[in-house]
Amino acid sequence: MNFLLINFFLISLLLVTTFFIFKTTSLISVVALTGAFTLLCSAIYVNLDAVDVAFTEAAVGSGISTILMVMAAAKLPEGKKNKLINLFPSIILAVSISLILIIIIANLPLLGDPNAPIHLHVVPEYLKESKDFFHIPNVVTNILASYRGFDTLGETIVIFTAGLGVIALLTSNTLNRKTNFKKNNKKK
């Protein structure tokens, strides 16, 4: 009962936050509200007992990415407000995507159903083996670093590559990009 009440409360807060994200026009408040949104998401994950996911969401989603978005927003010039000319295509798109999602949700197994396909494939083996063999209580760490070591290596390389890309794009004193910028501006 408590579980349902807390979930209902958090999801209604999520809806309120989403409404204000749509309503506000200032870039900084959108960034702040998005941070609040991900923090609420991590509270929902805690309520669902997914502590590792919640921790990641709180640290990455509402921590670092909010800081980086604030930095990016501070660098942007004051923009003009664009009028929304034709809302019809976006409304059609939003309604059809939500219909698809509702149909999918209706076909999902119930929350915590022990006979759901995801709990019957490799998970029982992992749970049994990591207790007897690894002697490491956190199964998530076992799966992340050992069973799925290749995936985590790939993720690390993705983060590394993203960092390299941002450094290459935003660091101005490499490749003498400064002079090229000025030449291009003069031509225009």
Added chain:
Amino acid sequence: MRDKISSSPVLSVVSKILFAPIIIFGLYVQFHGDYGPGGGFQAGVIVAAAFILYSMIFGLSKGETLVPIMINRYLMCVGVLLYAGVGIVSILLDGMYLDYNVLSSDPSTGQHIGIILVELGVGITVATVMIALYHSFASFGENND
């Protein structure tokens, strides 16, 4: 922006007090990831948050003296190489790539060693990439004026 030091004494005092506990918490998350929630990704982000807080409050140039840009870039590579290197070592010890069982005479201890080293690699890469992202964003457009 680069040399602007925050005028408010509250911010600088609070960030000085918070700096060390944030890093300690990051290390706790890093090395306690086997027993509680957490691991390399979260720990890297938390440690990076401490350095980002420092350079937000005391200015970018002081942050650059704390973590020099080139060292930060080398550490980005060190993290990935540490992860991939564990795999190479396990090949050299007649195992498969990223097979931690062969890292020690006891397979269970080998898994422990492998997981800790791999998570350390992830943590180093994530922390340094986040610091590099912040520095790139914060210093963007300053030299062009």
